[in-house]
Amino acid sequence: MKITALLVLKCHPIPDGSDPVILANATDVSHFGYFQRVTVRQFIVFVGRTVAKRTPPDQRHSVQHEEYKVHSYNRNGLCVVGFMDDHYPVRSAFSVLNQVLDEYQKKHGDSWKGIQADKADQWPYLNDALSRFQDPAQADKLLKIQRELDETKIILHKTIDSVLERGEKLDSLVEKSSDLSAASQMFYKQAKKSNQCCTIL
Amino acid sequence: MNLKSAQGSSYRDRTQEFSSIAERLRKSLNGTPVANNGGIRVIGGGGSSKANGPRSKAAFQTEFNKRASKIGYGIHHTSQKLAKLAKLAKRTSVFDDPTVEIQELTTVIKQDITALNAAVVDLQLVCNSQNESENISSDTTTHSTTVVDNLKNRLMGATKEFKEVLTMRTENLKVHENRRQLFSANTSKEPANPFAKQRPLVKKSTSNASTSPPPWVSNASNSSPLFPRTDGESQPLLQQQQSQQQQQMVPLQDSYMQSRAEALHNVESTIHELGGIFTQLATMVSQQGELAIRIDENMEDTLANVEGAQGQLMRYLNGISSNRWLMIKIFFVLIVFLMIFLFFVA
Numbered sequence: 001m002k003i004t005a006l007l008v009l010k011c012h013p014i015p016d017g018s019d020p021v022i023l024a025n026a027t028d029v030s031h032f033g034y035f036q037r038v039t040v041r042q043f044i045v046f047v048g049r050t051v052a053k054r055t056p057p058d059q060r061h062s063v064q065h066e067e068y069k070v071h072s073y074n075r076n077g078l079c080v081v082g083f084m085d086d087h088y089p090v091r092s093a094f095s096v097l098n099q100v101l102d103e104y105q106k107k108h109g110d111s112w113k114g115i116q117a118d119k120a121d122q123w124p125y126l127n128d129a130l131s132r133f134q135d136p137a138q139a140d141k142l143l144k145i146q147r148e149l150d151e152t153k154i155i156l157h158k159t160i161d162s163v164l165e166r167g168e169k170l171d172s173l174v175e176k177s178s179d180l181s182a183a184s185q186m187f188y189k190q191a192k193k194s195n196q197c198c199t200i201l
Numbered sequence: 202m203n204l205k206s207a208q209g210s211s212y213r214d215r216t217q218e219f220s221s222i223a224e225r226l227r228k229s230l231n232g233t234p235v236a237n238n239g240g241i242r243v244i245g246g247g248g249s250s251k252a253n254g255p256r257s258k259a260a261f262q263t264e265f266n267k268r269a270s271k272i273g274y275g276i277h278h279t280s281q282k283l284a285k286l287a288k289l290a291k292r293t294s295v296f297d298d299p300t301v302e303i304q305e306l307t308t309v310i311k312q313d314i315t316a317l318n319a320a321v322v323d324l325q326l327v328c329n330s331q332n333e334s335e336n337i338s339s340d341t342t343t344h345s346t347t348v349v350d351n352l353k354n355r356l357m358g359a360t361k362e363f364k365e366v367l368t369m370r371t372e373n374l375k376v377h378e379n380r381r382q383l384f385s386a387n388t389s390k391e392p393a394n395p396f397a398k399q400r401p402l403v404k405k406s407t408s409n410a411s412t413s414p415p416p417w418v419s420n421a422s423n424s425s426p427l428f429p430r431t432d433g434e435s436q437p438l439l440q441q442q443q444s445q446q447q448q449q450m451v452p453l454q455d456s457y458m459q460s461r462a463e464a465l466h467n468v469e470s471t472i473h474e475l476g477g478i479f480t481q482l483a484t485m486v487s488q489q490g491e492l493a494i495r496i497d498e499n500m501e502d503t504l505a506n507v508e509g510a511q512g513q514l515m516r517y518l519n520g521i522s523s524n525r526w527l528m529i530k531i532f533f534v535l536i537v538f539l540m541i542f543l544f545f546v547a
Contacts, residue, residue: 060457091460142464149471156478163485170492177499184506191513195520 002134003096004028004068004083006126007048008104010112011055011079020052020079022118024104026126044083048072052079060094073097078105078112092136092143099139100129212270216263262341265327269348272320276355279313282306283362290370303370310363317356325349 005027009020027044029037047070055061055074063070071093072081080097103125104112137144286306289299328345 091457091464094457142461142468146464146468146471149468149475153471153475153478156475156482160478160482160485163482163489167485167489167492170489170496173496174492174499177496177503181499181502181506184503184510188506188510188513191510191517195513195517 001087001136002028002085003088003130004085005044005048005081006083006096006100006130007044007052007081008100008123008126009049009052009079009081010115011052011057011074011077019049021115022049023078023112023115024119024123024126026123026130028130048081048083052081055079060097062090062093069093071097073101075101080104089136089140089143092140095141096129096133096136096139100126103129214263214267265324265331265345265348268320268324268327269352272317272324272352273355275313275317275320276352276359279310279317280359280362282310282313283359283366286310287362287366287369290366290373307367314356314360314363317359321349321352321356324352 005025007022007026008024009022011020022045025045027041029040032040047065051061051063051070051072052074055072057074057077059074061072061074063072067086069084069086069088069090070081071084071090072079073094078101080101082093082097084093104123107125133139137147286303289303289306328349331345
């Protein structure tokens with residue numbers, strides 16, 4: 001379950017032929033061979049641009065590309081594209097995109113609307129997000145909550161098992177203590193008997 | 202009376218014959234005074250203004266009665282159909298749902314009811330105009346108003362029944378939906394998959410590129426699993442992608458929302474289960490607390506017994522130890538007696 005790349009692009013509000021402009025880019029190509037990394041990066045840029053171009057405004061799209069899924073979310077012309085593998089849950093993917101989008105809008109406000117050429121500088125938040133959201137639970141609160149709830153349920157099951165054992169032990173203790181009290185009663189009676197009757201011996 | 206006879210069977214309108222006979226009779230008994238009761242007045246009205254057509258009182262009355270009887274007949278039919286619909290709606294099961302029949306029946310009944318409504322409104326207008334224009338006895342007016350009211354009430358009753366049947370049917374449908382979701386919770390994820398499966402169908406249907414879809418998807422076996430491709434090859438494939446995406450727009454939004462809703466449901470049910478587990482835990486612990494109390498009582502009992510026994514034994518010990526002194530004394534006395542005895546004998 002990993003994210004390979006996150007891209008933020010500016011799309012033209014009317015889906016005409018103009019290519020979207022890249023505003024921020026973060027890729028993790030470490031698992032490719034050293035010589036293929038550059039090509040891979042270029043291809044990611046290209047596919048991201050094309051997918052963003054085809055995404056109509058205020059729509060979410062997912063495209064299957066070999067063993068990767070490309071998710072895109074276009075909101076008012078600001079488009080976020082993510083390259084994730086098949087195991088990454090789709091919902092978490094979109095919540096990642098949502099978060100990145102919100103963060104970008106918070107940081108840059110509306111300044112992105114004026115940008116016409118690809119920005120080459122890095123946006124550290126995006127890199128940080130890429131590394132953080134490799135685990136989908138980080139991005140998707142629902143998933144996190146579900147996971148924690150499942151763990152809690154397992155713990156509770158174990159607790160109930162141990163409580164049942166405790167119950168059994170308490171049962172045996174009850175029996176033993178009742179035996180003890182019967183025996184001590186017999187002991188008392190015997191002592192009383194041997195005290196009273198025979199004065200000699 | 203006309204209504205009752207008209208519901209079950211058709212009736213023959215012999216008013217014309219009656220009026221012609223009356224004419225003949227009148228002509229034959231020319232001087233006979235015309236009695237002032239409703240029937241002959243009707244005849245007179247009918248005979249004198251027969252040429253005027255249905256504007257006459259008799260024809261009016263029969264017209265009114267005809268219409269009323271038709272409406273009553275229609276209402277009766279509609280209520281029969283309603284009963285059938287109610288039976289159908291009651292016996293809907295999860296699997297063989299006679300939806301088509303029910304829909305048909307519903308539409309038919311709706312049309313009937315609207316037509317009957319219009320007819321009753323018409324009838325009421327006719328009745329009012331009749332009351333205003335002509336000078337008839339109060340009995341006839343009350344009779345016609347009562348008839349109209351009766352028909353209206355029956356129609357209202359039929360509409361209410363119809364509404365009840367419809368609500369029952371929607372409730373049944375909801376129950377079946379719930380049951381279906383309960384038993385087949387996995388298939389609710391199906392909406393996500395058909396969109397993955399629909400892509401090949403969509404590709405085939407919107408083939409606007411020359412290259413075929415499979416090489417795009419299953420090219421992993423041919424080329425290396427990495428990205429190095431030429432731009433020219435990817436161009437037509439991405440055109441297909443555009444058409445795919447357009448076809449999948451709405452379903453994807455829906456599936457996204459649906460998956461979120463489903464996740465929320467899951468979370469909610471998990472929390473519910475957790476609550477139940479906690480309750481069970483609390484019950485078990487309280488039961489075991491009672492066990493602990495019993496153990497405690499038993500141990501206290503034992504302690505008391507053992508302490509009592511210990512006291513007894515201490516007393517016994519004291520008794521035994523003091524008894525020895527006594528015994529020594531007794532022996533002394535015995536020895537003294539023996540000495541005296543020996544003295545006496547020897």
